Amino acid sequence: xxxxxxxxxxxxxxxxxxxxxxxxxxxxxxxxxxxxxxxxxxxxxxxxxxxxxxxxxxxxxxxxxxxxxxxxxxxxxxxxxxxxxxxxxxxxxxxxxxxxxxxxxxxxxxxxxxxxxxxxxxxxxxxxxxxxxxxxxxxxxxxxxxxxxxxxxxxxxxxxxxxxxxxxxxxxxxxxxxxxxxxxxxxxxxxxxxxxxxxxxxxxxxxxxxxxxxxxxxxxxxxxxxxxxxxxxxxxxxxxxxxxxxxxxxxxxxxxxxxxxxxxxxxxxxxxxxxxxxxxxxxxxxxxxxxxxxxxxxxxxxxxxxxxxxxxxxxxxxxxxxxxxxxxxxxxxxxxxxxxxxxxxxxxxxxxxxxxxxxxxxxxxxxxxxxxxxxxxxxxxxxx
Numbered sequence: 527x528x529x530x531x532x533x534x535x536x537x538x539x540x541x542x543x544x545x546x547x548x549x550x551x552x553x554x555x556x557x558x559x560x561x562x563x564x565x566x567x568x569x570x571x572x573x574x575x576x577x578x579x580x581x582x583x584x585x586x587x588x589x590x591x592x593x594x595x596x597x598x599x600x601x602x603x604x605x606x607x608x609x610x611x612x613x614x615x616x617x618x619x620x621x622x623x624x625x626x627x628x629x630x631x632x633x634x635x636x637x638x639x640x641x642x643x644x645x646x647x648x649x650x651x652x653x654x655x656x657x658x659x660x661x662x663x664x665x666x667x668x669x670x671x672x673x674x675x676x677x678x679x680x681x682x683x684x685x686x687x688x689x690x691x692x693x694x695x696x697x698x699x700x701x702x703x704x705x706x707x708x709x710x711x712x713x714x715x716x717x718x719x720x721x722x723x724x725x726x727x728x729x730x731x732x733x734x735x736x737x738x739x740x741x742x743x744x745x746x747x748x749x750x751x752x753x754x755x756x757x758x759x760x761x762x763x764x765x766x767x768x769x770x771x772x773x774x775x776x777x778x779x780x781x782x783x784x785x786x787x788x789x790x791x792x793x794x795x796x797x798x799x800x801x802x803x804x805x806x807x808x809x810x811x812x813x814x815x816x817x818x819x820x821x822x823x824x825x826x827x828x829x830x831x832x833x834x835x836x837x838x839x840x841x842x843x844x845x846x847x848x849x850x851x852x853x854x855x856x857x858x859x860x861x862x863x864x865x866x867x868x869x870x871x872x873x874x875x876x877x878x879x880x881x882x883x884x885x886x887x888x889x890x891x892x893x894x895x896x897x898x899x900x901x902x903x904x905x906x907x908x909x910x
Contacts, residue, residue, distance in 0.1 A: 527549075527554045527555065527592045527593060527640070527644075528554075528555045528590070528591045528592045528593070529546065529549055529554050529555065529556045529557070529591060529592065529593045529594075529595065530556075530557050530558075530559070530587040530590075530591040530593070530594055530595070531545065531546055531556070531557070531558045531559070531594070531595035531596075531597065532558070532559045532560075532576060532580065532583055532594075532595070532596055532597070532598075533558070533559075533560045533561075533564075533597040533598060533625070534561070534580075534597070534598040534602065534625075535564075535598065535625050536564050537625040537626065538560075538597040538598050538625035539560040539561070539564040539597075541597050541623060541625055541626070541627050541652070542558050542560060542573075542595070542597045543558065543570060543573065544627075544651075544652055545595060545597070545623065545648055545651065545652060546558045546570075546572060546573075546595075547570065548648075548651045548652075549647075549648075549651075550570075550572060552647075556572045557572050557574060558570075558572055558573045558574065559573075559574050559575070559576035559583060560573060560574075560575070560576055561575070561576055562575040562576070562577075580596075580602060580606045581605075581606050581609070583606075584606040584607055584610060585609070585610060588607070588610040588617075588618060589618075591618050592618055592619065592639070592640070593618055593619040593620070593621065593639070593640070593641070593644055594607070594618055594619070594620045594621070595621045595622075595623060595648075596620070596621070596622045596623070597622075597623045597624075597625055598622070598624075598625060599622075599624075600622045600631060600633070603620060603622045603633060604633070607620055607633075607634060611634075614635060614638060614639075615638055615681075615684060617634055617635050617639060618634075618635060618639055619632075619634065619635045619636075619639035619640050619641035619644055620633045620634035620635065620639075620641060621633060621641055621644060621645055621648065623648065623652075623654070627652045627653070627654050628654055628655060629654055629655050629656075629657055630645045630648045630649040630652075630654045630655070630656050630657065631645070631657040632644075632645040632656070632657065632658045632659070636658065636659075636672075638671050638672065638675050640672075640675065642658045642672070643672075643676075645657070645658055646658070669691055669694075670687060670690050670691055670694070670700075670713070670726060670746070670748075671687050671691060673713050674687075674748045677748075677750070677905050678750070678751055679728065679748040679749060679750055679751075679905070680748070680749040680750075680751065680784040680785075681746070681748060681749075682746060682747035682748070682749060682784075683746055683747075686724075686744070686746045687746055689724065690724050690726065690746055693723075693724055694715050694716075698722075698723070698724070699716075699717050699720075699722045699723075700715070700716050700717065700722055700724050700725060700726060701716070701717050701719075701720050701721050701722040701724070701725035701726065701740070702716035702717060702718050702719070702725070702726050703719060703725065703726070703727045703728070703729075703740065704727070704728035704729070704905065705727075705728060705729045705730070705731070705735070706728055706729075706750060706903075706904065706905050707904040707905070708728065708904060708905045709904045709905065721740060723744060724744045724745075724746075725740050725741075725744065725745045725746070726745070726746050726748060727740060727745050727746070727747050727748070728747075728748045728749075728750065728905060729747055729748075729749065729782075730749055730750060730752070730753060730781060730782050730784075730785035730900070731780050731781065731782065732777075732780055732781070732782050733780050735780070747782075749782050749784045749785050750785065750903075750905060751784070751785055751786065751787035752785065752787065752851070752854070752855075752900050752901040752903055753781065753785040753786045753787060753851070753885070753898050753899070753900050753901075754786070754787065754788050754789070754790050754846075754847045754848075754849075754850030754851040754854065754882075754898070754899050754900075754901070755772065755786045755788070755789045755790070755810075755847060755896065755897075755898050756789075756790050756791065756842065756843035756844055756845070756846040756847030756848075756850070756896070756897040756898070756899065757771075757772070757789060757790070757791050757795075757801060757842075757843055757846075757894065757895070757896055758791060758792070758795075758833070758841075758842035758843045758846075758894070758895040759795070759798065759800065759801065759893060759894045759895070760893045761798070762799075762800075763798070763800045763801075763893055763894060764800050765799075765800045765803040765804055765807070767800065767892045767893060767894055768800045768801060768803075768804045768894055769804055769807070770891065770892060771889075771891035771892055771894035771895075771896050772804070772894075772896055774891055775886060775889045775891065775896040775898075776886075776898075778889075779885070779886045779898070781885065781886065781898060783808070785900075786808075786810055786898075787810070787811075787854065788810060788811045788812070788813055788850055788854070789801070789804070789805050789810050789811070789812045789813070790812075790813050790814065790815065790846035790847060790849065790850035791812075791814050791815075791842060791843075791846050792814060792815060792816070792817060792820060792837050792839065792842045792846060793814040793815060793816050793817075794814075794817075794837055795814060795842075796814045813850060814846075815846055815849055815850075817837060817838035817839045819849060820839045820842065820845040820846060820849060821838075821839050821845075823845045823848050823849050823852075825844070825845075825848055825884070827840070827841040827844045827845055827888075828841055828844065828887065828888045829841050841888065842895065843888055843895040843896055843897040844884060844887065844888050844897040844899075846897075847884065847886075847897045847898055847899035848882050848884060848899045849879075850899070851882035851883075851899035851900060851901045852879040852880050852881065852882040852899075852901070853879060853880070854880075854882075854901045855879075855880025855881055855882055855901035855902060855903055856879050856880035857880075858880070858901070858903055859880050859903075880901065880902070880903075881901070881902035881903075882899045882900065882901050882902060883899060883900055883902060884897065884898070884899050885898050885899060885900045886898035
């Protein structure tokens with residue numbers, strides 16, 4: 527998380543140093559801005575001299591930071607952020623802390639932006655009282671947008687998400703279904719595997735595959751980004767051909783493009799303009815692997831002698847999809863174990879690979895081959 531903080535008094539500057547120091551120790555990327563007359567020697571490397579107005583500082587950091595912290599009066603923060611407000615799904619978390627550290631107040635983006643959780647973290651860190659006013663938190667109920675954000679799930683319909691959040695606050699029952707194992711089980715306040723007027727479905731499919739068949743109009747899909755898309759193509763293949771091949775393949779296999787967390791291919795394609803353009807258009811990372819790395823992937827793949835002659839490996843799309851998904855799975859597993867202070871005791875697998883399955887086998891379309899592999903992971907709070 528990228529955190530930017532600002533203070534206005536000497537006492538506030540001391541409080542800001544304490545807060546950012548704690549967050550920095552927790553692994554967050556922090557920058558603090560205080561008046562030059564309050565700087566000390568030596569100063570922490572993440573503390574900078576503040577110049578210009580608080581409004582200008584806010585405008586400069588509003589889109590670049592994940593969280594803004596104002597150590598001072600709430601009114602200063604409110605006036606500063608007012609001209610910058612856009613959307614609850616994209617605005618950063620905004621917090622206000624009094625200079626004596628008595629209260630930490632969640633002002634903006636409490637759920638999706640993570641302000642409520644950050645408020646509680648900082649309050650615990652400095653011994654302050656957290657102030658959170660969102661209805662679901664006050665009632666101790668699960669806000670589905672925050673639950674999804676923590677697990678890196680894409681929300682299919684923002685308006686429906688608001689309706690479901692309101693329904694939960696009003697005491698209505700909401701059904702919960704998942705195509706994936708959910709660590710910790712069904713969120714509090716939801717009816718597991720029971721169809722209701724409104725429902726939540728964790729899936730990477732577009733159309734219904736679960737039972738009972740839920741009403742798509744009142745069912746919110748939460749989409750995990752566990753899929754690696756493997757793509758092979760001839761040199762010079764245009765963007766339009768790649769886009770068409772991917773779109774048609776995913777539609778035929780009922781897989782949502784939002785589930786794709788990366789695109790993978792062989793390193794010979796690292797400069798392929800069509801692939802780079804498609805990845806950029808979809809804002810999806812593009813990774814490549816050497817022929818040696820791809821040859822080391824175990825599995826039953828559709829091999830081509832011609833492709834082997836050209837690239838050194840008989841199948842690019844399936845092997846790169848599996849390798850990308852398995853490395854992603856391993857990275858998430860390692861991250862979770864590290865946070866839980868556990869050692870990795872797994873045996874029989876490459877050090878950089880976790881579990882992954884091929885969910886779309888090699889599919890050819892206009893000179894483009896497409897495959898997809900899904901990392902085998904539970905829906906985790908720390909999967910982000």
